[in-house]
Amino acid sequence: MRPSIPDYRPEWNGAAELASxxxxxxxxxxxxxxxxxxxxxDDVFYDSLSDGLQADIIxxxxxxxxxxxxxxxxxxxxxAARMVRAAVDRHHGTPGAAPGELTTLTDRLPPAPPELLR
Numbered sequence: 324m325r326p327s328i329p330d331y332r333p334e335w336n337g338a339a340e341l342a343s344x345x346x347x348x349x350x351x352x353x354x355x356x357x358x359x360x361x362x363x364x365d366d367v368f369y370d371s372l373s374d375g376l377q378a379d380i381i382x383x384x385x386x387x388x389x390x391x392x393x394x395x396x397x398x399x400x401x402x403a404a405r406m407v408r409a410a411v412d413r414h415h416g417t418p419g420a421a422p423g424e425l426t427t428l429t430d431r432l433p434p435a436p437p438e439l440l441r
Contacts, residue, residue: 338405341433342397351391353431354404358388360425368422376421379410401433409435 361369361384369377383406390403411421411429421429 336436338398338401338433341405342401345397345401345433347397347400350397350404350432351400353428354387354391354400354407357407357425357428357432358384358391360428362388371422372425373414373418373420375417376410376414379413380407383407383410404432405435405439408432409439412440 361380363369369381372380383403387400387403387407390399393399408429411425412435414420415426420426
């Protein structure tokens with residue numbers, strides 16, 4: 324099962340090039356760490372996030388989890404990871420900014436396309 328990111332979304336722009344130029348073992352490990360942190364069984368970490376960040380991050384993290392669990396190719400993982408990174412990056416410097424642990428992990432993911440940071 325592939326993550327259901329529509330083909331027209333900007334996450335795909337340059338994703339193939341990023342996947343081929345990236346250490347995908349490290350990208351997958353960082354992605355897995357983000358998924359594990361946000362989607363823990365007890366929800367303590369997720370509940371500590373601001374409402375805005377919760378709303379922005381939950382769907383991208385779930386899509387990343389699907390990409391990591393399925394026999395997806397690296398491009399699928401990169402596209403989903405870029406969505407997660409964009410969700411966190413949009414909150415830098417705001418009152419609802421992401422906690423340091425989440426920011427540290429998402430900084431290891433491929434960069435988000437600029438159009439996702441608006």
